[in-house]
Amino acid sequence: MFVVRLLTSDDAVQLRAFAQSDPSFQLSEVSAFFSLEYLHEWLARPEGDLLVGAEVDGELVGFILCQVIRSSWSLWHNFFVARAHRRRGIGQALFDYVIGELRERDVTLCVAFARERDAVAFHVRNGASAGYSFTYVEWRTDQQPVG
């Protein structure tokens, strides 16, 4: 059986190690998931965002990091279940938990990154429509070219 619960800053180290163990989180040649510092800060003060994990025998096997942007829409930065634990209802339980909370707050629009075909199939089953494709780009404010 699995347990779904809110994550706290105590989970930051485990969460980062879990995410880094899967290639899905390699967003580019540079970025691989959030830094520990950022995670600690976010998990300690979620301020309306929803940071939810699923555990089996005390071990993290899935999570959603959902940021509520203003009052009306939410950006799901991560929605992931470990490959060995898929198709057992864990993704649905995480999804339902977050959707329930968002509905209570009248947050109506959800936007998620879906990297694998599995994720798109899941979201379409739950009523999502696929948007246009984008290419992930990233840059740093301290490394802008001098014009």
Ligand SMILES: CC(C)(COP(=O)(O)OP(=O)(O)OC[C@H]1O[C@@H](n2cnc3c(N)ncnc32)[C@H](O)[C@@H]1OP(=O)(O)O)[C@@H](O)C(=O)NCCC(=O)NCCS
């Ligand atoms: C999307 C995801 C979270 C679903 O997790 P899960 O625990 O396997 O989902 P569930 O077991 O709750 O599935 C619920 C239902 O969704 C549908 N579904 C899930 N995966 C599916 C797939 N690969 N193909 C078709 N339908 C699927 C099914 O209807 C399933 O019910 P069923 O197993 O009784 O048929 C998981 O596949 C995943 O982590 N994918 C990768 C996500 C990703 O790329 N993240 C990028 C980094 S954030």
